[in-house]
Amino acid sequence: MRAPHPRNLPALLVRLHEDEFSGTVRVAGTPGGTLHLRDGLVGAVETPGAPTAASVLLASGRIGDDDWLAACAAQRDEDLLGERLVADGLVGAAELEVVCTAVVFDGAFAMSLGALGNWELSDREPGFVARPGVEPRQLTDETTRRIARLGSLWGPASDLARVRPVPGTGVVEGPLSRRHEDILNQVNGRRTARDIAFALGRGLYAVMLDLIRMRTLGFLRWEVPGALDGRPSTAARVTPGRTTAPGPPPAPSRTEPLPRRVPRGGEKGGK
Amino acid sequence: MGPLSPPSPLSENPESLDPESPDPESPEPPRSSQLTDILTSLRDRVMGVSESVLSTVDGLLVVADADTVHPESVAALAAATLGVSRRIAEQAKVGALREVVARCGSGYVIVLAVGERALLTVMGDDGLDLAAFQRESPATVDELTKVLAADVAH
Numbered sequence: 224m225r226a227p228h229p230r231n232l233p234a235l236l237v238r239l240h241e242d243e244f245s246g247t248v249r250v251a252g253t254p255g256g257t258l259h260l261r262d263g264l265v266g267a268v269e270t271p272g273a274p275t276a277a278s279v280l281l282a283s284g285r286i287g288d289d290d291w292l293a294a295c296a297a298q299r300d301e302d303l304l305g306e307r308l309v310a311d312g313l314v315g316a317a318e319l320e321v322v323c324t325a326v327v328f329d330g331a332f333a334m335s336l337g338a339l340g341n342w343e344l345s346d347r348e349p350g351f352v353a354r355p356g357v358e359p360r361q362l363t364d365e366t367t368r369r370i371a372r373l374g375s376l377w378g379p380a381s382d383l384a385r386v387r388p389v390p391g392t393g394v395v396e397g398p399l400s401r402r403h404e405d406i407l408n409q410v411n412g413r414r415t416a417r418d419i420a421f422a423l424g425r426g427l428y429a430v431m432l433d434l435i436r437m438r439t440l441g442f443l444r445w446e447v448p449g450a451l452d453g454r455p456s457t458a459a460r461v462t463p464g465r466t467t468a469p470g471p472p473p474a475p476s477r478t479e480p481l482p483r484r485v486p487r488g489g490e491k492g493g494k
Numbered sequence: 495m496g497p498l499s500p501p502s503p504l505s506e507n508p509e510s511l512d513p514e515s516p517d518p519e520s521p522e523p524p525r526s527s528q529l530t531d532i533l534t535s536l537r538d539r540v541m542g543v544s545e546s547v548l549s550t551v552d553g554l555l556v557v558a559d560a561d562t563v564h565p566e567s568v569a570a571l572a573a574a575t576l577g578v579s580r581r582i583a584e585q586a587k588v589g590a591l592r593e594v595v596a597r598c599g600s601g602y603v604i605v606l607a608v609g610e611r612a613l614l615t616v617m618g619d620d621g622l623d624l625a626a627f628q629r630e631s632p633a634t635v636d637e638l639t640k641v642l643a644a645d646v647a648h
Contacts, residue, residue: 271541271623421619
């Protein structure tokens with residue numbers, strides 16, 4: 224079944240919200256993902272681009288593997304798994320709500336960094352969902368805000384998603400925060416922000432913000448990777464580190480933004 | 495196709511492809527880097543792929559795009575894994591083995607055959623894009639097979 228009317232994913236989600244749809248939306252793309260909706264609200268977003276609630280709870284060490292497997296065995300319906308985890312005393316109800324809601328925003332943000340293709344609606348499939356879920360418009364607004372924020376702090380978020388930082392050469396003065404230390408332990412020139420997020424069980428956006436901060440402090444450095452497949456990138460031309468004017472935030476569209484022309488943007492630099 | 499692999503597991507062929515080969519004058523490094531590039535490219539193209547190891551069917555390391563794993567150990571275990579998995583597939587009568595996917599607590603280990611003489615082991619995190627992996631891995635295997643095919647001539 225394919226939705227014929229909505230032009231893009233945000234529009235589709237708004238319509239499904241109006242219809243109080245409960246079910247699954249599979250979105251093709253790189254990386255694409257799966258959204259679980261309950262009564263029109265987005266309860267979970269599963270994408271290879273950002274950790275799910277289960278990944279966050281397990282990788283961060285909040286819940287042990289054995290306890291997790293025991294809870295899964297005891298509660299077969301994944302929709303009710305959260306309640307089971309709380310009942311077992313493995314995680315607090317408020318903490319679970321925060322984690323599950325945060326990963327919905329994070330997953331939507333991660334999906335917006337890549338190209339999205341067609342979508343397909345299907346019946347409700349069990350999912351580890353946030354209660355009550357996130358209103359689609361709120362999700363779109365937050366995703367837009369995040370991309371704009373990264374754009375003003377560093378540059379195109381899709382470029383930041385591809386960088387593989389290495390430890391900086393600067394001397395670390397004073398004690399390093401635990402969060403920054405954890406990231407520094409993961410950084411080795413191979414891992415992207417997404418890889419670090421999965422390794423630490425943290426959100427992709429939060430890791431990206433930390434990377435930018437740590438680069439400013441000299442703890443990290445990176446080079447923006449060259450264009451894929453030897454073709455020029457169509458991402459917005461923003462020099463890393465430059466603060467852009469607070470222009471209209473880019474919409475989380477299904478296509479990459481067109482190149483932004485800047486004065487003296489040519490290679491020669493002459494007039 | 496003729497004989498596919500050198501008779502002895504200790505043949506110099508796989509050894510010479512090892513990046514840690516003691517012979518610095520070996521003419522092989524360009525091809526080793528060619529193989530490593532293919533592995534690195536797979537990591538670039540598939541979200542969640544973290545490391546990979548290319549080994550011979552008898553468990554010797556050829557090249558690795560490794561970070562935390564011990565490539566020689568992975569190479570040896572890959573040979574055992576694929577061998578045992580082929581036998582269980584035979585026992586279960588579910589057709590020829592395509593690949594072995596080990597789903598673990600915080601990631602995946604996938605072992606697949608590269609032609610008849612080599613194995614590719616790919617390690618991925620919890621968020622490994624399995625669909626993308628299924629799409630990209632045949633091309634990777636094909637590229638590796640073509641580069642390794644030159645081994646027969648030596």
